[in-house]
Amino acid sequence: MLEIKDINVYYGAIHALKGVSLTVNDGELVSLVGANGAGKTTVLHTISGLLRTTTGEILLDGINLQKVPASSIIRMGLAHVPEGRHIFSRMSVEENLRMGAYIINDAKQINDNLERVYHHFPRLKERTRQLGGTLSGGEQQMLATGRALMTNPKILLMDEPSMGLSPILVNEIFSIIQQLHASGITILLVEQNAKKALAVADRAYVLETGKISMSGSAGTLAEDDRVRKAYLGA
């Protein structure tokens, strides 16, 4: 479904991604793990068009995303839950969710999607009129995820959904990710919490200072000595 071939990304003189390639197949949950500053967010931003590559290719079902304007990429069936949630703090929960369906014109379809999201996240339904900025961290993460689901995306990019959450909420978020995966959504998950990310994923990639250093089935990587030492604290 998603195929990234040999991309290089620069921030001015900083060479942030050095020939990264990765693939996410239909229905898969793929984790991208790596230390802080490795370039994980940069990978997701490049897929979403917030950043542009100098070389390489990003194909979504064969379509080259580099030729698609950033604000049109969501129309290709790709939704992105950004790092730090980026919810609209001065809008209500429901307004935030409706913004997620900005590209949809059919009111009935929007309402159906809204009901579906509320079904996934009953806690949001209890807070439809609350301002986004007044939600707790976990609720904000649910809102950002729900907002991304408002277009029924084929593929979901998630950037550090567990960041800054209490252990109970981390478990809750990961179980939501598993549910979404089970419901057939393809997911590319970026996490610093490598243990959890490997536990839920089908396959995984390890990113080190802008390069993919290892890849394989999540189970195999979780057993790998180097991964255990560097990322699993073993």
Add this chain to the structure above:
Amino acid sequence: MSTFLQTLFVGLRLGSIYALVALGYTMVYGIIRLINFAHGDFIMVGGYTMIFTTPVMIALELPIWASVVFAILVCAIVGMSTELIAYRPVRKKGTSMSALITAIAVSLFLENLAQAIPQIGPNPKVANQIFSAGGIRIVDVTLDWTTMLTIGISVVVMVVLYQFTQKTRIGRAMRCVSEDKSASILMGINVNRTIVLTFAIGSGLAAIAALMYMAQYPKVYTTMGALLGLKAFVAAVLGGIGVIPGAMLGGFVIGLVESFTTSYVSSSMADTFVFLILIIVLILKPAGILGKNMGEKV
């Protein structure tokens, strides 16, 4: 009592003009965090457009208000061009300081360009005839209907604008872009187009303000927007820049302070009081009366 009432209405009338201009500053600031110094000059553009198009409308036997619509369109186009030609390229490359300097440059450019046009020149033009020609008689009673109309139109415009930002798709997109540009892109919002549209609306409001200003002071000159713009900017800051109801509130506060000072203290003290109020409010509430602390999010 009659002095009080009259002063009140003068203040509200003045305030509605400030409020409309302040909206232009606040909308643009809200969306790109830029103080659009050229905004005051859009009033001048609107004023001259009406002066020059009114005879044309009369000749074509079109209603006079058609020249107001035309002025709104011209101001909107000038505002959009300013964004496209001057601000956007600078925003891509430069810092917020270079954007600010560009805004001052656009302001000076518009004023000098106007002076260079032979039909405009440096001398003020009297705008009286467009109102008498249009049959809007300025009756000299305490509550003349120009005052009522000025306040009424401005309140209607503000209510419509507020509902527009709250309830419509484009209005919501504007609020999103003003809060978080990258998240807006992820929602599928065309950020650049939304910014251009914001300029169009804010600048169009300047034309309406020009109409009301000319109904009060029937004179048009190339720097007419400078002081009016400055006071409206103060109004926007006072109410909380970036916040739409704040601009309306700030506009009315400044209009009332000005008219009551003029009436009960002295007209030469009016501006002093306006700035005094600004300083006091900013000390007590740095973000303005209705201002929320809007951190610069990228």
